[in-house]
Amino acid sequence: MHIAEGFLPPAHAVGWTVAAAPFVLHGARAVVREVRERPESTLLLGAAGAFTFVLSAIKLPSVTGSSSHPTGTGPGAILFRPPVMALLGTVVLLFQALLLAHGGLTTLGANAVAFAVVGPWVGYGAYRLVRGLGAGLLPAVFAGVALADLATYVTTSLQLALAFPDASTGFAGAVAKFLGVFAITQVPLALAEGLLGVLLFRALTANARPELERLGVLRREPAVPAGGAA
Incomplete structure:
Protein backbone atom coordinates (compact mmCIF):
# COMPACT_ATOMS: atom_id res chain seq x y z
CA MET A 1 0.00 0.00 0.00
CA HIS A 2 1.07 3.62 -0.51
CA ILE A 3 3.27 3.06 -3.54
CA ALA A 4 5.33 6.24 -3.66
CA GLU A 5 4.91 9.09 -6.12
CA GLY A 6 6.61 8.38 -9.46
CA PHE A 7 7.59 4.83 -8.46
CA LEU A 8 5.54 3.03 -11.12
CA PRO A 9 6.32 3.19 -14.83
CA PRO A 10 3.93 5.60 -16.62
CA ALA A 11 2.07 2.84 -18.47
CA HIS A 12 1.37 1.00 -15.22
CA ALA A 13 0.29 4.20 -13.46
CA VAL A 14 -2.17 4.98 -16.26
CA GLY A 15 -3.42 1.40 -16.45
CA TRP A 16 -4.19 1.16 -12.75
CA THR A 17 -5.92 4.55 -12.84
CA VAL A 18 -8.17 3.35 -15.66
CA ALA A 19 -8.86 0.13 -13.73
CA ALA A 20 -9.79 2.01 -10.55
CA ALA A 21 -12.02 4.64 -12.18
CA PRO A 22 -15.20 2.54 -12.67
CA PHE A 23 -15.13 1.34 -9.07
CA VAL A 24 -14.67 4.87 -7.74
CA LEU A 25 -17.48 6.25 -9.91
CA HIS A 26 -19.77 3.42 -8.83
CA GLY A 27 -18.79 4.12 -5.23
CA ALA A 28 -19.67 7.80 -5.63
CA ARG A 29 -23.15 6.84 -6.81
CA ALA A 30 -23.48 4.41 -3.89
CA VAL A 31 -22.55 7.12 -1.38
CA VAL A 32 -25.00 9.62 -2.93
CA ARG A 33 -27.76 7.01 -2.85
CA GLU A 34 -27.00 6.10 0.77
CA VAL A 35 -27.09 9.73 1.90
CA ARG A 36 -30.23 10.51 -0.12
CA GLU A 37 -32.19 7.47 1.05
CA ARG A 38 -30.85 7.35 4.61
CA PRO A 39 -29.64 10.81 5.68
CA GLU A 40 -29.12 9.47 9.20
CA SER A 41 -26.17 7.48 7.79
CA THR A 42 -24.16 10.65 7.12
CA LEU A 43 -22.50 10.73 10.53
CA LEU A 44 -21.51 7.06 10.46
CA LEU A 45 -20.24 7.41 6.89
CA GLY A 46 -18.02 10.28 8.00
CA ALA A 47 -16.83 8.24 10.97
CA ALA A 48 -15.96 5.29 8.69
CA GLY A 49 -13.92 7.58 6.45
CA ALA A 50 -12.17 9.22 9.40
CA PHE A 51 -11.38 5.82 10.95
CA THR A 52 -9.83 4.69 7.67
CA GLY A 89 -10.80 4.86 0.43
CA THR A 90 -9.77 6.81 -2.66
CA VAL A 91 -10.58 10.13 -0.96
CA VAL A 92 -8.48 9.00 2.01
CA LEU A 93 -5.57 8.15 -0.29
CA LEU A 94 -5.86 11.50 -2.08
CA PHE A 95 -5.70 13.47 1.16
CA GLN A 96 -2.83 11.34 2.47
CA ALA A 97 -0.89 11.94 -0.75
CA LEU A 98 -1.47 15.70 -0.57
CA LEU A 99 -1.09 16.23 3.16
CA LEU A 100 1.19 13.45 4.41
CA ALA A 101 3.20 12.47 1.32
CA HIS A 102 1.95 8.90 1.72
CA GLY A 103 1.59 7.49 -1.78
CA GLY A 104 1.22 9.95 -4.62
CA LEU A 105 -0.97 11.30 -7.38
CA THR A 106 0.59 9.26 -10.19
CA THR A 107 0.20 6.09 -8.12
CA LEU A 108 -3.26 6.95 -6.79
CA GLY A 109 -4.97 4.52 -9.16
CA ALA A 110 -2.75 1.59 -8.18
CA ASN A 111 -3.08 2.36 -4.49
CA ALA A 112 -6.86 2.73 -4.86
CA VAL A 113 -7.20 -0.69 -6.51
CA ALA A 114 -5.32 -2.37 -3.66
CA PHE A 115 -6.62 -0.29 -0.76
CA ALA A 116 -10.11 0.83 -1.76
CA VAL A 117 -11.26 -1.97 -4.09
CA VAL A 118 -9.58 -5.34 -3.51
CA GLY A 119 -9.13 -5.00 0.27
CA PRO A 120 -12.77 -4.06 1.00
CA TRP A 121 -14.18 -6.71 -1.35
CA VAL A 122 -12.01 -9.50 0.08
CA GLY A 123 -12.76 -8.38 3.64
CA TYR A 124 -16.49 -8.20 3.00
CA GLY A 125 -16.44 -11.58 1.25
CA ALA A 126 -14.65 -13.16 4.22
CA TYR A 127 -17.13 -11.54 6.62
CA ARG A 128 -20.13 -12.86 4.69
CA LEU A 129 -18.57 -16.33 4.36
CA VAL A 130 -17.92 -16.64 8.09
CA ARG A 131 -21.43 -15.36 8.91
CA GLY A 132 -22.85 -17.81 6.39
CA LEU A 133 -21.08 -20.67 8.15
CA GLY A 134 -23.06 -19.84 11.28
CA ALA A 135 -20.46 -17.89 13.23
CA GLY A 136 -21.41 -14.84 15.24
CA LEU A 137 -20.80 -11.23 14.33
CA LEU A 138 -17.46 -10.78 16.09
CA PRO A 139 -15.59 -13.76 14.56
CA ALA A 140 -16.85 -12.66 11.15
CA VAL A 141 -15.68 -9.09 11.79
CA PHE A 142 -12.25 -10.35 12.83
CA ALA A 143 -11.89 -12.39 9.64
CA GLY A 144 -13.16 -9.58 7.44
CA VAL A 145 -11.02 -6.81 8.91
CA ALA A 146 -7.84 -8.91 9.04
CA LEU A 147 -8.20 -10.21 5.48
CA ALA A 148 -9.02 -6.75 4.11
CA ASP A 149 -5.63 -5.68 5.43
CA LEU A 150 -3.75 -8.69 4.07
CA ALA A 151 -5.47 -8.57 0.67
CA THR A 152 -4.38 -4.96 0.24
CA TYR A 153 -0.72 -5.85 0.71
CA VAL A 154 -0.92 -8.95 -1.46
CA THR A 155 -2.37 -6.81 -4.25
CA THR A 156 0.35 -4.19 -3.82
CA SER A 157 2.96 -6.96 -4.06
CA LEU A 158 1.41 -8.18 -7.31
CA GLN A 159 1.36 -4.63 -8.69
CA LEU A 160 5.02 -4.11 -7.86
CA ALA A 161 5.96 -7.50 -9.29
CA LEU A 162 4.20 -6.65 -12.57
CA ALA A 163 6.12 -3.39 -12.76
CA PHE A 164 9.48 -4.78 -11.66
CA PRO A 165 9.84 -8.51 -12.50
CA ASP A 166 12.93 -10.23 -11.21
CA ALA A 167 15.74 -10.42 -13.74
CA SER A 168 16.16 -14.18 -13.34
CA THR A 169 12.90 -15.53 -11.92
CA GLY A 170 10.49 -13.11 -13.56
CA PHE A 171 7.07 -12.22 -12.18
CA ALA A 172 6.83 -15.18 -9.77
CA GLY A 173 10.18 -14.42 -8.19
CA ALA A 174 9.29 -10.76 -7.82
CA VAL A 175 5.97 -11.65 -6.16
CA ALA A 176 7.79 -13.83 -3.62
CA LYS A 177 10.31 -11.07 -2.98
CA PHE A 178 7.73 -8.32 -2.41
CA LEU A 179 5.47 -10.57 -0.32
CA GLY A 180 8.49 -11.42 1.83
CA VAL A 181 9.19 -7.73 2.37
CA PHE A 182 5.68 -7.13 3.70
CA ALA A 183 4.80 -10.41 5.41
CA ILE A 184 7.00 -10.27 8.51
CA THR A 185 5.30 -7.17 9.89
CA GLN A 186 2.01 -7.19 7.98
CA VAL A 187 0.67 -10.56 9.15
CA PRO A 188 0.77 -9.69 12.88
CA LEU A 189 -0.45 -6.18 12.04
CA ALA A 190 -3.45 -7.63 10.19
CA LEU A 191 -4.28 -9.82 13.18
CA ALA A 192 -4.05 -6.80 15.47
CA GLU A 193 -6.31 -4.85 13.14
CA GLY A 194 -8.81 -7.71 13.24
CA LEU A 195 -8.87 -7.51 17.03
CA LEU A 196 -9.36 -3.75 16.84
CA GLY A 197 -12.31 -4.34 14.53
CA VAL A 198 -13.83 -6.70 17.10
CA LEU A 199 -13.51 -4.04 19.81
CA LEU A 200 -15.05 -1.44 17.51
CA PHE A 201 -18.06 -3.59 16.69
CA ARG A 202 -18.54 -4.53 20.33
CA ALA A 203 -18.79 -0.82 21.09
CA LEU A 204 -21.17 -0.26 18.17
CA THR A 205 -23.35 -3.17 19.28
CA ALA A 206 -23.60 -1.71 22.77
CA ASN A 207 -24.16 1.90 21.73
CA ALA A 208 -25.54 1.94 18.20
CA ARG A 209 -27.53 -1.27 17.85
CA PRO A 210 -30.47 0.34 16.00
CA GLU A 211 -28.06 1.64 13.36
CA LEU A 212 -26.46 -1.79 12.93
CA GLU A 213 -29.90 -3.34 12.61
CA ARG A 214 -30.90 -0.77 9.98
CA LEU A 215 -27.73 -1.52 8.01
CA GLY A 216 -28.41 -5.26 8.20
CA VAL A 217 -25.31 -6.06 10.26
CA LEU A 218 -27.47 -7.26 13.16
CA ARG A 219 -30.89 -8.87 13.02
CA ARG A 220 -33.70 -6.78 14.42
CA GLU A 221 -34.80 -7.88 17.86
CA PRO A 222 -38.51 -8.83 18.03
CA ALA A 223 -40.68 -6.22 19.66
CA VAL A 224 -41.87 -7.06 23.16
CA PRO A 225 -45.68 -6.73 23.54
CA ALA A 226 -47.05 -4.24 26.00
CA GLY A 227 -46.98 -5.61 29.54
CA GLY A 228 -43.75 -7.54 28.86
CA ALA A 229 -45.46 -10.86 27.94
CA ALA A 230 -43.98 -12.70 25.01
Whole structure:
Protein backbone atom coordinates (compact mmCIF):
# COMPACT_ATOMS: atom_id res chain seq x y z
CA MET A 1 0.00 0.00 0.00
CA HIS A 2 1.07 3.62 -0.51
CA ILE A 3 3.27 3.06 -3.54
CA ALA A 4 5.33 6.24 -3.66
CA GLU A 5 4.91 9.09 -6.12
CA GLY A 6 6.61 8.38 -9.46
CA PHE A 7 7.59 4.83 -8.46
CA LEU A 8 5.54 3.03 -11.12
CA PRO A 9 6.32 3.19 -14.83
CA PRO A 10 3.93 5.60 -16.62
CA ALA A 11 2.07 2.84 -18.47
CA HIS A 12 1.37 1.00 -15.22
CA ALA A 13 0.29 4.20 -13.46
CA VAL A 14 -2.17 4.98 -16.26
CA GLY A 15 -3.42 1.40 -16.45
CA TRP A 16 -4.19 1.16 -12.75
CA THR A 17 -5.92 4.55 -12.84
CA VAL A 18 -8.17 3.35 -15.66
CA ALA A 19 -8.86 0.13 -13.73
CA ALA A 20 -9.79 2.01 -10.55
CA ALA A 21 -12.02 4.64 -12.18
CA PRO A 22 -15.20 2.54 -12.67
CA PHE A 23 -15.13 1.34 -9.07
CA VAL A 24 -14.67 4.87 -7.74
CA LEU A 25 -17.48 6.25 -9.91
CA HIS A 26 -19.77 3.42 -8.83
CA GLY A 27 -18.79 4.12 -5.23
CA ALA A 28 -19.67 7.80 -5.63
CA ARG A 29 -23.15 6.84 -6.81
CA ALA A 30 -23.48 4.41 -3.89
CA VAL A 31 -22.55 7.12 -1.38
CA VAL A 32 -25.00 9.62 -2.93
CA ARG A 33 -27.76 7.01 -2.85
CA GLU A 34 -27.00 6.10 0.77
CA VAL A 35 -27.09 9.73 1.90
CA ARG A 36 -30.23 10.51 -0.12
CA GLU A 37 -32.19 7.47 1.05
CA ARG A 38 -30.85 7.35 4.61
CA PRO A 39 -29.64 10.81 5.68
CA GLU A 40 -29.12 9.47 9.20
CA SER A 41 -26.17 7.48 7.79
CA THR A 42 -24.16 10.65 7.12
CA LEU A 43 -22.50 10.73 10.53
CA LEU A 44 -21.51 7.06 10.46
CA LEU A 45 -20.24 7.41 6.89
CA GLY A 46 -18.02 10.28 8.00
CA ALA A 47 -16.83 8.24 10.97
CA ALA A 48 -15.96 5.29 8.69
CA GLY A 49 -13.92 7.58 6.45
CA ALA A 50 -12.17 9.22 9.40
CA PHE A 51 -11.38 5.82 10.95
CA THR A 52 -9.83 4.69 7.67
CA PHE A 53 -7.81 7.89 7.33
CA VAL A 54 -6.41 7.81 10.85
CA LEU A 55 -5.64 4.11 10.95
CA SER A 56 -4.01 3.95 7.52
CA ALA A 57 -1.93 7.05 8.27
CA ILE A 58 -0.11 5.19 11.04
CA LYS A 59 3.26 4.31 9.56
CA LEU A 60 5.20 1.56 11.30
CA PRO A 61 8.82 0.70 10.45
CA SER A 62 9.45 -2.72 9.00
CA VAL A 63 12.46 -4.89 9.79
CA THR A 64 12.70 -5.59 6.05
CA GLY A 65 13.47 -1.98 5.19
CA SER A 66 9.98 -0.96 4.11
CA SER A 67 7.07 0.22 6.27
CA SER A 68 3.68 -1.18 7.23
CA HIS A 69 0.29 0.37 7.83
CA PRO A 70 -3.06 -0.78 9.08
CA THR A 71 -5.71 -0.12 6.43
CA GLY A 72 -8.95 0.54 8.30
CA THR A 73 -11.16 -0.30 5.31
CA GLY A 74 -12.70 -3.49 6.71
CA PRO A 75 -15.22 -1.93 9.14
CA GLY A 76 -16.55 0.46 6.49
CA ALA A 77 -16.95 -2.38 4.00
CA ILE A 78 -18.91 -4.43 6.55
CA LEU A 79 -21.14 -1.50 7.49
CA PHE A 80 -21.79 0.04 4.07
CA ARG A 81 -20.63 -2.58 1.52
CA PRO A 82 -17.46 -2.37 -0.61
CA PRO A 83 -18.66 0.09 -3.30
CA VAL A 84 -18.94 2.84 -0.68
CA MET A 85 -15.39 2.16 0.45
CA ALA A 86 -14.14 2.49 -3.13
CA LEU A 87 -14.94 6.19 -2.92
CA LEU A 88 -14.10 6.74 0.75
CA GLY A 89 -10.80 4.86 0.43
CA THR A 90 -9.77 6.81 -2.66
CA VAL A 91 -10.58 10.13 -0.96
CA VAL A 92 -8.48 9.00 2.01
CA LEU A 93 -5.57 8.15 -0.29
CA LEU A 94 -5.86 11.50 -2.08
CA PHE A 95 -5.70 13.47 1.16
CA GLN A 96 -2.83 11.34 2.47
CA ALA A 97 -0.89 11.94 -0.75
CA LEU A 98 -1.47 15.70 -0.57
CA LEU A 99 -1.09 16.23 3.16
CA LEU A 100 1.19 13.45 4.41
CA ALA A 101 3.20 12.47 1.32
CA HIS A 102 1.95 8.90 1.72
CA GLY A 103 1.59 7.49 -1.78
CA GLY A 104 1.22 9.95 -4.62
CA LEU A 105 -0.97 11.30 -7.38
CA THR A 106 0.59 9.26 -10.19
CA THR A 107 0.20 6.09 -8.12
CA LEU A 108 -3.26 6.95 -6.79
CA GLY A 109 -4.97 4.52 -9.16
CA ALA A 110 -2.75 1.59 -8.18
CA ASN A 111 -3.08 2.36 -4.49
CA ALA A 112 -6.86 2.73 -4.86
CA VAL A 113 -7.20 -0.69 -6.51
CA ALA A 114 -5.32 -2.37 -3.66
CA PHE A 115 -6.62 -0.29 -0.76
CA ALA A 116 -10.11 0.83 -1.76
CA VAL A 117 -11.26 -1.97 -4.09
CA VAL A 118 -9.58 -5.34 -3.51
CA GLY A 119 -9.13 -5.00 0.27
CA PRO A 120 -12.77 -4.06 1.00
CA TRP A 121 -14.18 -6.71 -1.35
CA VAL A 122 -12.01 -9.50 0.08
CA GLY A 123 -12.76 -8.38 3.64
CA TYR A 124 -16.49 -8.20 3.00
CA GLY A 125 -16.44 -11.58 1.25
CA ALA A 126 -14.65 -13.16 4.22
CA TYR A 127 -17.13 -11.54 6.62
CA ARG A 128 -20.13 -12.86 4.69
CA LEU A 129 -18.57 -16.33 4.36
CA VAL A 130 -17.92 -16.64 8.09
CA ARG A 131 -21.43 -15.36 8.91
CA GLY A 132 -22.85 -17.81 6.39
CA LEU A 133 -21.08 -20.67 8.15
CA GLY A 134 -23.06 -19.84 11.28
CA ALA A 135 -20.46 -17.89 13.23
CA GLY A 136 -21.41 -14.84 15.24
CA LEU A 137 -20.80 -11.23 14.33
CA LEU A 138 -17.46 -10.78 16.09
CA PRO A 139 -15.59 -13.76 14.56
CA ALA A 140 -16.85 -12.66 11.15
CA VAL A 141 -15.68 -9.09 11.79
CA PHE A 142 -12.25 -10.35 12.83
CA ALA A 143 -11.89 -12.39 9.64
CA GLY A 144 -13.16 -9.58 7.44
CA VAL A 145 -11.02 -6.81 8.91
CA ALA A 146 -7.84 -8.91 9.04
CA LEU A 147 -8.20 -10.21 5.48
CA ALA A 148 -9.02 -6.75 4.11
CA ASP A 149 -5.63 -5.68 5.43
CA LEU A 150 -3.75 -8.69 4.07
CA ALA A 151 -5.47 -8.57 0.67
CA THR A 152 -4.38 -4.96 0.24
CA TYR A 153 -0.72 -5.85 0.71
CA VAL A 154 -0.92 -8.95 -1.46
CA THR A 155 -2.37 -6.81 -4.25
CA THR A 156 0.35 -4.19 -3.82
CA SER A 157 2.96 -6.96 -4.06
CA LEU A 158 1.41 -8.18 -7.31
CA GLN A 159 1.36 -4.63 -8.69
CA LEU A 160 5.02 -4.11 -7.86
CA ALA A 161 5.96 -7.50 -9.29
CA LEU A 162 4.20 -6.65 -12.57
CA ALA A 163 6.12 -3.39 -12.76
CA PHE A 164 9.48 -4.78 -11.66
CA PRO A 165 9.84 -8.51 -12.50
CA ASP A 166 12.93 -10.23 -11.21
CA ALA A 167 15.74 -10.42 -13.74
CA SER A 168 16.16 -14.18 -13.34
CA THR A 169 12.90 -15.53 -11.92
CA GLY A 170 10.49 -13.11 -13.56
CA PHE A 171 7.07 -12.22 -12.18
CA ALA A 172 6.83 -15.18 -9.77
CA GLY A 173 10.18 -14.42 -8.19
CA ALA A 174 9.29 -10.76 -7.82
CA VAL A 175 5.97 -11.65 -6.16
CA ALA A 176 7.79 -13.83 -3.62
CA LYS A 177 10.31 -11.07 -2.98
CA PHE A 178 7.73 -8.32 -2.41
CA LEU A 179 5.47 -10.57 -0.32
CA GLY A 180 8.49 -11.42 1.83
CA VAL A 181 9.19 -7.73 2.37
CA PHE A 182 5.68 -7.13 3.70
CA ALA A 183 4.80 -10.41 5.41
CA ILE A 184 7.00 -10.27 8.51
CA THR A 185 5.30 -7.17 9.89
CA GLN A 186 2.01 -7.19 7.98
CA VAL A 187 0.67 -10.56 9.15
CA PRO A 188 0.77 -9.69 12.88
CA LEU A 189 -0.45 -6.18 12.04
CA ALA A 190 -3.45 -7.63 10.19
CA LEU A 191 -4.28 -9.82 13.18
CA ALA A 192 -4.05 -6.80 15.47
CA GLU A 193 -6.31 -4.85 13.14
CA GLY A 194 -8.81 -7.71 13.24
CA LEU A 195 -8.87 -7.51 17.03
CA LEU A 196 -9.36 -3.75 16.84
CA GLY A 197 -12.31 -4.34 14.53
CA VAL A 198 -13.83 -6.70 17.10
CA LEU A 199 -13.51 -4.04 19.81
CA LEU A 200 -15.05 -1.44 17.51
CA PHE A 201 -18.06 -3.59 16.69
CA ARG A 202 -18.54 -4.53 20.33
CA ALA A 203 -18.79 -0.82 21.09
CA LEU A 204 -21.17 -0.26 18.17
CA THR A 205 -23.35 -3.17 19.28
CA ALA A 206 -23.60 -1.71 22.77
CA ASN A 207 -24.16 1.90 21.73
CA ALA A 208 -25.54 1.94 18.20
CA ARG A 209 -27.53 -1.27 17.85
CA PRO A 210 -30.47 0.34 16.00
CA GLU A 211 -28.06 1.64 13.36
CA LEU A 212 -26.46 -1.79 12.93
CA GLU A 213 -29.90 -3.34 12.61
CA ARG A 214 -30.90 -0.77 9.98
CA LEU A 215 -27.73 -1.52 8.01
CA GLY A 216 -28.41 -5.26 8.20
CA VAL A 217 -25.31 -6.06 10.26
CA LEU A 218 -27.47 -7.26 13.16
CA ARG A 219 -30.89 -8.87 13.02
CA ARG A 220 -33.70 -6.78 14.42
CA GLU A 221 -34.80 -7.88 17.86
CA PRO A 222 -38.51 -8.83 18.03
CA ALA A 223 -40.68 -6.22 19.66
CA VAL A 224 -41.87 -7.06 23.16
CA PRO A 225 -45.68 -6.73 23.54
CA ALA A 226 -47.05 -4.24 26.00
CA GLY A 227 -46.98 -5.61 29.54
CA GLY A 228 -43.75 -7.54 28.86
CA ALA A 229 -45.46 -10.86 27.94
CA ALA A 230 -43.98 -12.70 25.01
